[in-house]
Amino acid sequence: MIGTGRLEAFSDGVLAIIITIMVLEMHVPRDPSLVSLRPLLPVLLSYVLSFVYLGIYWNNHHHMLHVTTRVNGVVLWANLHLLFWLTLVPFVTAWMGENAFAPVPTALYGAVLLMAAIAYYLLQLTILSAEGSDSVLRAALGRDVKGKISPVLYAVAIASALVRPWIADSIYVAVALMWLVPDRRIERALTGRMENAR
Amino acid sequence: MIGTGRLEAFSDGVLAIIITIMVLEMHVPRDPSLVSLRPLLPVLLSYVLSFVYLGIYWNNHHHMLHVTTRVNGVVLWANLHLLFWLTLVPFVTAWMGENAFAPVPTALYGAVLLMAAIAYYLLQLTILSAEGSDSVLRAALGRDVKGKISPVLYAVAIASALVRPWIADSIYVAVALMWLVPDRRIERALTGRMENAR
Amino acid sequence: MIGTGRLEAFSDGVLAIIITIMVLEMHVPRDPSLVSLRPLLPVLLSYVLSFVYLGIYWNNHHHMLHVTTRVNGVVLWANLHLLFWLTLVPFVTAWMGENAFAPVPTALYGAVLLMAAIAYYLLQLTILSAEGSDSVLRAALGRDVKGKISPVLYAVAIASALVRPWIADSIYVAVALMWLVPDRRIERALTGRMENAR
Amino acid sequence: MIGTGRLEAFSDGVLAIIITIMVLEMHVPRDPSLVSLRPLLPVLLSYVLSFVYLGIYWNNHHHMLHVTTRVNGVVLWANLHLLFWLTLVPFVTAWMGENAFAPVPTALYGAVLLMAAIAYYLLQLTILSAEGSDSVLRAALGRDVKGKISPVLYAVAIASALVRPWIADSIYVAVALMWLVPDRRIERALTGRMENAR
Numbered sequence A, B, C, D: 001m002i003g004t005g006r007l008e009a010f011s012d013g014v015l016a017i018i019i020t021i022m023v024l025e026m027h028v029p030r031d032p033s034l035v036s037l038r039p040l041l042p043v044l045l046s047y048v049l050s051f052v053y054l055g056i057y058w059n060n061h062h063h064m065l066h067v068t069t070r071v072n073g074v075v076l077w078a079n080l081h082l083l084f085w086l087t088l089v090p091f092v093t094a095w096m097g098e099n100a101f102a103p104v105p106t107a108l109y110g111a112v113l114l115m116a117a118i119a120y121y122l123l124q125l126t127i128l129s130a131e132g133s134d135s136v137l138r139a140a141l142g143r144d145v146k147g148k149i150s151p152v153l154y155a156v157a158i159a160s161a162l163v164r165p166w167i168a169d170s171i172y173v174a175v176a177l178m179w180l181v182p183d184r185r186i187e188r189a190l191t192g193r194m195e196n197a198r
Helices: A005-025 A035-066 A073-087 A089-098 A103-131 A136-141 A145-161 A165-180 A184-197 B005-025 B035-066 B073-087 B089-098 B103-131 B136-141 B145-161 B165-180 B184-197 C005-025 C035-066 C073-087 C089-098 C103-131 C136-141 C145-161 C165-180 C184-196 D005-025 D035-066 D073-087 D089-098 D103-131 D136-141 D145-161 D165-180 D184-197
Strands: none
Touching (some): A005 A035, A005 C005, A073 A089, A089 A103, A089 C005, B005 B089, B005 D005, B005 D089, B035 B089, B035 B103, B035 B165, B073 B089, C005 C073, C035 C165, C073 C089, C073 C103, C089 C103, C089 D005, C145 C165, D005 D035, D073 D089, D073 D103, D089 D103, D103 D136
16 A cells, blocks of 8 residues: 555646647747637637646546545556546647537547546546545545536537537536536535544 | 645646746757757747746745645636646747747737736635635735736737837836846745744 | 655656657647548557556556665666656657557567666666665565566567567567556565564 | 745756657657668767756756755746756757757757856855855865866867867767766765764
8 A cells, every 4th residue: 555645746747748738739820910820719729628627637636636545556557547548638639629629529529538537437436445435535425426427428429529519519618617616525525524523 | 625735736747847848849940050040049039038937937836835824626726727828828939939029929928928917816816815814925915016017017018019019028028027036025924924923 | 865755756757748748649630530540540559558568667666666765876877767768668659650560660669668677677776775685675576577577578579570560569568468467566565564563 | 945845846847848858859750660760860869968967967956955955036046047058958959969960059059058057056056055154065065076177178068069079079978977976975975964963
């Protein structure tokens, strides 16, 4: 059993790099005019969307690891598995942005989000299993409605992307907004536990 | 409520990457002659300017978080919002440099600086709200003249960039110099508090 | 003698960057069609393979440093030597992927893996020498079968790559799977020692 | 006065990124043949040289900060100034490598090394001034022969690069080897101090 420090540090490093190199896909236009920025607008929009998603992952990861006391080899690999799917975000973001939210890139974007959501769920399972059933995390998650509904919404988005990409994009935005509401569950559970301990 | 450690680590990571990947925009010339470096001069100058700005942000961020004792979900997102605008710095730096400080890129550069300044101000507000009114940070900021004057100067610079870019560039340099004077306010407030505590 | 903290932080940083910039070699296709992704398949496959290898290195490095109590200058350089070979992984990964596992790139991929394995072995030796013969690490390694068999398998793979690349690729996958089994040796040795100490 | 932790973390981040993105300048050849790697040989050689130099800087920085107890605003900026010159290393490394050690790029490489050496010296001065004259660092540095001779050698190399680049390259290698001998001065001074304290 190993502390969570280095796992957090490594994940932070990877997330910080992913979030930053996405900007490299916004290629600097040659012309110094405002008009030349216009084709970059969808690229910027898809960047904003992915920035928010990665921020959500960092935030939730931060909260989850905060109440995790120990990790084992399986947790380390479940974490790397999550990071793997997140490293593909810059690729699908750029492809979707450069093609102005065309059907196939929009569907692939959802597929990567879906895989990342599944990977996050698996990571959660491995941590819960290492922590035991009376852990703070177990209490904090409750019924984990958001975690269960997100993959379903991504699946709907992927299907609709091929016929009406704007529906898929709206779903991506809606899911992000749903998560943006800060995850107070863990903070609440922690406070509750501390109060119970008195 | 959560400690500031991982927030600092993540912000450091993103700032370190932003500051370093800006160099990737200085494309290596094919010719091994001194003359071939000349078109890179404005790119280098804009890089130096942005490096100093990011250094200022890192420095001030460092000082602010140093006197912050706890963060909540809102602070985490206010921090991500600041990082978002800072990740756009490499893009506007390259565009301004490659077009030798042309009007529109120079104005956009100021716009990103303006948005980052506003984001920093919002981050400060959220931390102050989490810390309470008798916090060290509250005392340290005082009237926060620099923080209030900078956005005004950026706005002036954006307007003047479209007619006389060199005025805007001078303002950017002047604001940077104004901030370069290390922020002794917090150090002073800390010392004062410690003396009062005796 | 110096603590291991900053060595771990620096290694984590380099490994996180290597693992993330590899994705930049998956060039975004111009066409928004599924067909245009097909040439990227070998690139993706080689990326997955390298991601797993870097994950293994991070994992083993993590475990090894976890039971290391102090490092000296020689260890710092042995660690940099390992990082040097690992920084070449994105290059050989891209070359192998873009050429769909052609003989020479596949052989060079194995050569970099071989050099990294040797560098890891040297790092282990320098740490063992700094720690002393009754260290936890010494006990944990045991006969270190995996560490000794891997270079041999890489050498076989390099030779076979030039005639039958798929044999080499299969060996790379097999070695990765062999290591993927989490390294419980150190965890076991730690537990054993703690039990002995009672 | 502020602790050294975040200064080290930020510097580690920047150094880790510099050392890793240099590899991105080794452009993957299209052809899967051994011959197509040949033009990359000078690029690889210049990469190895710069990797060793950045390793030396990281090592020395690590040792210096290890015996530093507090930093102030001036130290933070002296550190950023050093990082600035080091961020230019990937640029000059690529230019020198891609032009097979031609005169002007080789001279510019030396100029960046010279500026980095001066910046390191200034950083050392500001830390010494913050630490006081009876600090461990003061004792550790002794006469600081290496630190004083390196800039002279770089200046000689820059001048000779324009007529005989290979002389400059030999000097760069020689200076690197001179520093590669691990800096036992600080370790010795620390040991000595601890022995005196008994």
